[in-house]
Amino acid sequence: MTVVRLEKLRKVFDNRVAAVDDVDLVVNHGEIVAVLGPSGCGKTTLLRLVAGLEEPTSGRIFFDDRDVTWLPTQERNTAMVPQTWALWPHMTVFENVAYGLRVRKKKLKLTEEEIKRRVMETLELVDLVGLEERKPFQLSGGQQQRVALARALVVQPEVLLLDEPLANLDAKLRVELREEVRKIAKRLSITTIYVTHDQEEAMAVADRIAVMNAGRLQQVGKPEEIYHKPANFFVATFVGRSNVLRGRVVEAKGEAAAVDVGFPIAAQTPHRLAPGEEVDVVVRPEDIFIGGGGVKCVVEDVVFLGRYYQTTLRCSGKVLKAEGPRPPAQPGEEVAAEIARAWAFKP
Ligand SMILES: Nc1ncnc2c1ncn2[C@@H]1O[C@H](COP(=O)(O)OP(=O)(O)OP(=O)(O)O)[C@@H](O)[C@H]1O
Numbered sequence: 001m002t003v004v005r006l007e008k009l010r011k012v013f014d015n016r017v018a019a020v021d022d023v024d025l026v027v028n029h030g031e032i033v034a035v036l037g038p039s040g041c042g043k044t045t046l047l048r049l050v051a052g053l054e055e056p057t058s059g060r061i062f063f064d065d066r067d068v069t070w071l072p073t074q075e076r077n078t079a080m081v082p083q084t085w086a087l088w089p090h091m092t093v094f095e096n097v098a099y100g101l102r103v104r105k106k107k108l109k110l111t112e113e114e115i116k117r118r119v120m121e122t123l124e125l126v127d128l129v130g131l132e133e134r135k136p137f138q139l140s141g142g143q144q145q146r147v148a149l150a151r152a153l154v155v156q157p158e159v160l161l162l163d164e165p166l167a168n169l170d171a172k173l174r175v176e177l178r179e180e181v182r183k184i185a186k187r188l189s190i191t192t193i194y195v196t197h198d199q200e201e202a203m204a205v206a207d208r209i210a211v212m213n214a215g216r217l218q219q220v221g222k223p224e225e226i227y228h229k230p231a232n233f234f235v236a237t238f239v240g241r242s243n244v245l246r247g248r249v250v251e252a253k254g255e256a257a258a259v260d261v262g263f264p265i266a267a268q269t270p271h272r273l274a275p276g277e278e279v280d281v282v283v284r285p286e287d288i289f290i291g292g293g294g295v296k297c298v299v300e301d302v303v304f305l306g307r308y309y310q311t312t313l314r315c316s317g318k319v320l321k322a323e324g325p326r327p328p329a330q331p332g333e334e335v336a337a338e339i340a341r342a343w344a345f346k347p
């Protein structure tokens with residue numbers, strides 16, 4: 001039963017900008033939180049701080065009520081699957097998985113028999129029984145990834161740290177394995193931090209998502225909250241597909257704003273806006289309904305993308321991408337579009 005709590009956690013490398021900047025985050029017992037953000041935003045550094053592989057510049061880390069900020073990594077009972085998961089090439093699958101137990105053998109007073117039992121149980125969990133005598137080069141990428149996961153799980157960590165664990169796999173395998181990782185973490189009730197730059201993976205794996213940019217957490221919430229109530233422009237455009245339109249506030253009242261982007265749009269906003277102010281309006285393609293009335297647009301192009309048709313519209317000089325289950329019209333035709341939802345953010 002471990003709750004991970006990060007308080008004002010900060011890491012500055014070489015007196016430059018902070019790689020991790022005042023991060024406050026709670027990961028509840030058995031919860032999976034995905035840290036989602038672009039390359040270089042500080043995801044790996046954050047995990048390494050939690051694992052004790054990096055010392056923070058300031059801030060604190062708690063596991064339940066224990067302050068582990070300055071505890072060495074081997075005393076933390078975390079397990080990390082690193083971004084480039086190097087297995088020991090000369091060891092069999094069994095020995096790769098047993099490695100973490102052998103290191104702790106004395107401390108945990110493990111017999112050879114117990115090691116064998118725990119390794120085999122873990123291999124069963126990740127569906128690798130039968131392959132224990134193989135070497136890593138005799139495994140597929142997905143199987144190697146399962147070994148890396150087994151190696152982390154075998155030590156029965158309080159906290160599981162996964163750093164883009166599926167990044168090296170093809171798309172289909174990624175989808176399969178992310179479901180398995182979620183299932184296993186849930187079955188074992190391990191408190192898990194799962195780093196990814198893939199928003200769909202974050203949504204599929206996690207109970208909550210922490211969106212990160214430039215060292216700072218931008219928003220923490222359930223996938224639905226992140227998607228339907230983005231806290232700022234970064235979250236609105238990083239998660240999901242979006243159209244961005246520059247416009248000017250006509251009228252604002254609380255969370256509602258009327259914005260002129262060349263045509264009128266009713267938007268929600270987290271900011272206090274004043275008439276005349278410039279804003280960036282974000283509209284998701286699936287929130288544009290063609291034939292719904294409202295804005296007059298010309299269809300420029302329609303393409304089929306499998307799950308939906310993407311229509312490029314030109315509306316009062318602005319280009320908008322819309323998505324829908326059917327092709328709405330032919331290129332060149334004039335249509336009316338309804339924008340069901342939009343957000344306005346200060347630039
Ligand atoms: N040991 C280090 N010394 C100096 N700078 C570092 C060190 N490790 C990371 N950084 C810098 O800190 C920032 C965050 O790096 P980090 O590896 O945490 O990003 P990331 O979000 O994991 O990126 P990616 O998605 O590419 O793995 C980057 O600007 C990086 O160059």
Ligand SMILES: [Mg+2]
Nearest residue numbers: 043044045083
């Ligand atoms: Mg990284």
